[in-house]
Amino acid sequence: MHGIRICALLLGLVSATRGSTVRHDHSFQPDHILRVTAETYTEACSERYSVLVNGSSPGPELRLREGEVNWIRVYNDMPDANTTIHWHGLTAFTSPFSDGAPAASQWPIPPGHFFDYEVRPEAGSAGTYFYHSHVGFQAVTAKGSLIVDSRSPPPYHYDEERTVMISDYFSETDDEIESGLTSTNFTWSGETEAILVNGHSRPATNATGACKLAAISVEPRKSYRLRFIGATALSFISLAVESHDLQIIEADGHYTKPFATEFLQIGSGQRYSVLLTAKSEDELKKVNKRDFYIQITTLERPEVLTNFAVLHYESDTHSPDLTTVPSPPPLPVASTVQGWLDYELEPLVQDNHFPRLEEVTRRIIIDVHQNVSDRTIWLQNGYDWVQSYPKSPYLVDIYKNQLNLDATYHRAITRGNGFDNITRTFPAQIGEVLEIVWQNRGTVDNGGVDAHPFHAHGRHFYDIGGGDGLYNATANENHLKGTHPVQRDTSVLYRYRKETSQLVPSGWRAWRIRVTSAGVWMYHCHVLQHMEMGMQTVFTFGDREDILAQSGPVDGGYLTYGGSAYGNATSAPFVQHFKQ
Template structure:
């Protein structure tokens, strides 16, 4: 070690010690994440050509795989997850889908709203603290461009004492496969001339699938169906994760129609029996399934049946894609290199409003009544089609990665308070501050939020799974046409809605007249989590085309509570909160148990 290097290292050590000992401000601490700091989990993100479903695709992958490794955390504990951007030219973030990052706002992973992306060859340490009550099924994914199609993975918050008993768990992570590269898809959607991505070539289960076109050339690429191994006379918790880019799917198990939903988007529900599921991008469900008895298996095998399938079909698209996984018992077998020649089951068409008014929370969840609602905000979605581009607007404006030129929370901390939304202007304008294109609310308010879809400029209607960052909302239903408050209140009589973070607006019959209301989704939300939060369609193509909004919850002191200079390292691209090969980062620690 040279003298200069030793001096630099010693200075860094002194700085780190000083930060640990003396930088306790407003309940958080600044820490130098030097060589002695050991993150709980490390994710390394690269881009490689990977074999997938009998083809090869250049993809963004996590720890060398797609999906990335399953992460399991305990509620009520603090974890540090280090995410390396090992790519040469692409930016990166990681979003912890379904978890509120209210306490650690720069860890939300939304580059348009909360943090600068991780620059190529840099890394960022995310602080996660699942709260007690967060136990459930989540996932993590990049929030940059089209990367989430392949850069995602299961995130399970474990329950120390789950309210339901089962013998084992199986994770079923659903993702789309597009054979074009991310860059080709993004360019087609965001630069003239507009080129639609087309439909996925496959829906993968845990990253696996086979050719869906019999006789197609696989080249030298091996592939197989995902296998779900189970034993007879057991109860399994099946964790379904809708990590698709575009697809809204219907799925069911051959000869196993005894599913009982017990969780939706990280919240336990009362058991609700179904024979199939509908899952959109961003949604998650847990369902209990009792496997066959030994006697039933013997009878099936006597009839030549020694395996079963999970059958998946896309819905509400011009072309339907059908894919499979294999459900296998001990002693059963199947050639998993091929899909069945004929579908073993008939899945129903889309059920509009599926489970909207049927699911109930397992325990009372403080659902706000109509009398508690302080304000109603309607977000009107329109589509603009011209000769070169297709864009989605919310109350007349799109939100893309180019607006604003820096993450919105960063801009506020950089003392550009002219960007802080005017609550008064928003009140006088239906809820949106046009100058900043944001929706502000004060802590303690109870909002009723209506997402109102209107007919598209090209006459084509779609389903839209809307996802909210921050605190979960109470889902109060959906319907066709324009939202009718009193009609929906009648539907809610005697109902205690569940809390969700992703809910579907449906495509109702007809092409829709441009600008005319044709479908809605309504939420109620107790405004508790101060911060800057995205609310957006979780179809990646639609996000890139502008279908997202930014909500600012709390007054200036609430949102900017950390203060400067504590957050200085987060306020510039590649700032001191981001490490690289020659520099360790300095990070804000929000939770006291970081010392444990």
């Protein structure tokens, strides 16, 4: 039997190198296993029916290495709901069904099934990421950190590292929130009730209960890389560490030149690594304390919420107090710095790929605003997009030759704004250089304006800044002179004011991107409530021939809901190995 198993594995590998379909039976061992369940779970001293990964929120941290293929098996153990997992910030160009975006690039995983995701971080992508469900409101709890390690030593020295994942708590269940947001009897989810750090929080009322503040433990005189992950559903937060300065060295998986700062502003989906130098024993004795608060404040919301974690200096004689919530807060309550880091943060190593203005082939302006008709929705160029809109995923229809990308491109160009209203997509051709402008406008009913952290699946973009009012390409080009834009996958469209007149411009965010890799990619606000209300759209890069040339033909098991590419308790999946 042992010899048969080895032969089967070798045959599978040989088949995979030819791009053939491989049966992932008992002889196949995935690198990581994630099991998605729904159950009652305790957070912030409260019980909530939540979607969990491996029985907890956040789920286990995954560590991958750049350039290496990882097979991550995701079981949907829920009896009555679909799920997927999106690898936030990672590319999925030659594993086209591994991006985890339902209705865009894959059928979701049905109840009682599992799917083997092929994930291979690109060379040069070492950094901080996370994974989360991309179905409905599940990502409020169904998520975990994902770290990509480099093949070579990192460019910055530090003794140890810590991951700090920041998330939101809502007492209503996912289904209750989704129903309220999408029904004609619109019901808002309510504001964030608690900010959690690595799954921990304690109400400011110092209520009784077993819940505690999170402790981030450090040792004197050591240097630390703190990996901050903005995994919130709604909250745009400001964060500072009492009596400690920070130095930004990474943003969204890209190393930056060191940038000294006293605080961070983190939108949902954004990640930052910072260096923190721990105090010496003499410094600790002078202030007579070994615990310092990490203060986290929500921004741009009707109500300000301030929560805490504890930076704890380890000692044999001292344990941190994780049940006392300070009142008043030890640091001033933060306010929004509009356009924080714009034109200031620079890449550690400058590349030659940043598209200059004269290279831009098309400028696509996406007007975003809220509208109230039969229900409350968010629109992009007059249209919303929700997961139920396409009858089947766009990528599936492309492989089945049921979506004509040439026609969508022609309609988009003819309309003049780059948008095909028939498929509700933004099509682009390989070789184009796009300038994408997110333009904030006042709400139709009352002129209200909101801040939005926009996230791009697929290739990262060069963030070329933002500003108040209406985008002016000439003025922004002058502003860019002498700067070196960084690559991001999530950046904030600021609002600059709480309200203006109906549809009046109030804030913009601009990106540039070279269209080099074919695929179907979600572009959306990362606030879960706004996504549920339609604030998302799809970009298609390349035509059908480009997509087929990039990935090759695919097995039909990927093209039907619950097809043979999805395993279950009685049937092993037939899986295509795209990357070698």
